[in-house]
Amino acid sequence: RQLERLGDAPGGRGTQAALGSLPGAPLLMVPRGFTSCISRPVSNTCLVPPEGTLLCSSGHPGVKVTFPPGATDEPRRVRMQVVHMASRELRALLEEPGAAASPLLCLSQRGTASFLQPVTVQLPLPPGVTGLSLDRTCLHLLYWAPPAAAWDDITAQAALEITHLYARFRVTHFSWYWLWHTTKSCVQGLARKAWERLRLHQVNLIALQRRRDPEQVLLQCLPRRKVDATLQRLLDRYRGPEPSDTVEMFEGEKFFAAFEKGIDVDADRPDCVEGRICFVFYSHLKNLKEVYVTTALDRRAQAVRGQVSFYRGAVSEEVPEEAAAARQRKGADPLWMATLPIKLPRLRGSQGPEQGRGASLSLAPLNLGDAETGFLTQSNLLNVAGRLGTDWPAVALHLGMPYRELQRIRHEFRDDLDGQIRCMLFSWAERQAGQPGAVGLLVRALEQSDRLDIAEEVRAILELGRQKYKDSIQRASLAPRDLAPPKPSASQAPESAQ
Incomplete structure (x- = not known):
């Protein structure tokens, strides 16, 4: 979780960054409506040699860290991360007219070893405060080291050196530093409230x-x-x-x-x-x-x-x-x-638990057709769907399907042509179940879509179904006996009966 994520984040309604590479360092988030209170963090790094060096913030020239000779016995990588907070918006957020804060500073390094010599940190005084008019009892240097839950006031231990525009202090290890000016005695509460808003x-x-x-x-x-x-x-x-x-x-x-x-x-x-x-x-x-x-x-x-x-x-x-x-x-x-x-959703085609496990996907109960015109089963519809191909939209429109529903099917099964065809055909069949003339409507739609081959195949299926239906009736001895010779009536003459 590195702060440089924020440096690359676009401005606008919100800004975010991981503040610090220290363990437990949270990610900074600027809530909507709070973006004018805080600017985008600026990160700078350098390699500190044993001879010492000076690290300045590129976004806030007044923030500097001076490494004296002998601060480290071997080169050490150090990172400075600075966040500027606007004083007016900060006071409105905290509802504290007299509150002001310097840029928020986070110093981190590779490893946890302390420096051999104290390092001098310079922060600008809070906005509206100068060294000539400063009441030192209102100036507080706050320190926070993760995973601690609160900010500590280290003003008495830091021995602040005040100039006209800056405050300097010395440290031997790195963490978070924040310079506040307020008339409130409990400045840690204000800092905690501002800090929580940054992380919320x-x-x-x-x-x-x-x-x-x-x-x-x-x-x-x-x-x-x-x-x-x-x-x-x-x-x-x-x-x-x-x-x-x-x-x-x-x-x-x-x-x-x-x-x-x-x-x-x-x-x-x-x-x-x-x-x-x-x-x-x-x-x-x-x-x-x-x-x-x-x-x-x-x-x-x-x-x-x-x-x-x-x-x-x-x-x-x-x-x-x-x-x-x-x-x-x-x-x-x-x-x-x-x-x-x-x-x-309920499994498609289900009529109740009494139908058995295989009935949930069966369209046989649709009764698409009648005894005179013939029936089309689920298997027949699957065969038709397998041959429609890219002509299925024309067939759907001739079946009376609304164009909006056609677009919905295309979008829902946009990567699956077979799924588009099956969804169209079976959804139409479900609506037509039990309706007279449904099979004829399908045949006419196929013919109007120039798929005469499929239309002839459907007719052959229907004819075969009608023939099987007649055969089954005859086997059940339910057919009329119009082929048997008529019996003579009592009124007929014997000659005519012979």
Whole structure:
């Protein structure tokens, strides 16, 4: 998690970066509406030789670090990361008119060894403050070393050297430094509030099902500013409910997704523990996982209407105590964030559990046709679908299918020509089940689409079906005996009877 990610991030509605390479260093996120308060971080690095050197910030010339000779016995790589905060917006954020802060400085190095000689750090005084008018009791140097939870006031230990525009102090190891000017006695509280706002994210949770395979579910947690663009990119392949309400989440916070109400996750993966999909939120990552779901309920009888709920994990040390306490006050289940519906559709063609397992995909109960014109079964329709090829849109239009539905089928099965044909033909057949003249309509549509070969084949199938139907009636002795000689009536003369 490196700060240089932010240096490459585009400006606009939000800016993000991983502040620091130190263990536990969180990722900086500027919330919407707060972008004018903080500028993009600037990162500079150098190799410190035993002879010493000077490292200056390219974005803030007043921020300097001086390495005296003998500070290190071997060359050492050092990084400086600086974030400038606008004073007016900062005061509005904190609701503290007298508060001002210098640029936020993070110093890091390869390894954890301290320097052999003190290193001099120079920070500009907070805006509106000069060395001539400075009240030193209002100036505070704050220090933070991850994974500590709070900022420490080290003004008394640092021996600040004040000039007209700058403050200098000496350190032997690197971490975070922030110079504040305020009349408040508890400056750590102001710094913690500002720091939390930098790390706090407004996020939305989404759950989408793949259009071609509803059992494949996509779960994602996104910063609010990324939701619209992401959905626009996904909705051609996925469908699902609206994103969740906006929730607050901290960088590196753990949460998990649990399927409920008859739906279970069907996955064997390390991040799936007891049926829960585990996440760790980082705003610069996709925070996306796709899983298959299953159900023990009978989908032949009806669709399964379940849900997926998102819960926070155990409150980590990175989450401030105030935020954790606020979550405890929100309700009986403070770890719950959102619940989104998930629906597994009823298996196509199902008429009930009494039909058996093989009936869920059978179209035989459609009764496409009648005894006089003949019947078309699922197998017959599959044979027709296998021969239509690229002529299927013309056949669909002649069958009376709306152009909008035609476009939907094309889009849903855009990489599967066979799927397009089967979806069109079987969806039309389901609507025509039990309707008179359906078979004749299909034959005419084939002829109008210049597929006379398939039309003749369908006619042959129908003729064969009618013949088999007549044969079956005759075998059942239900046919009229019009071929037998008539019996003589009583009124007939004997001559005519002979």
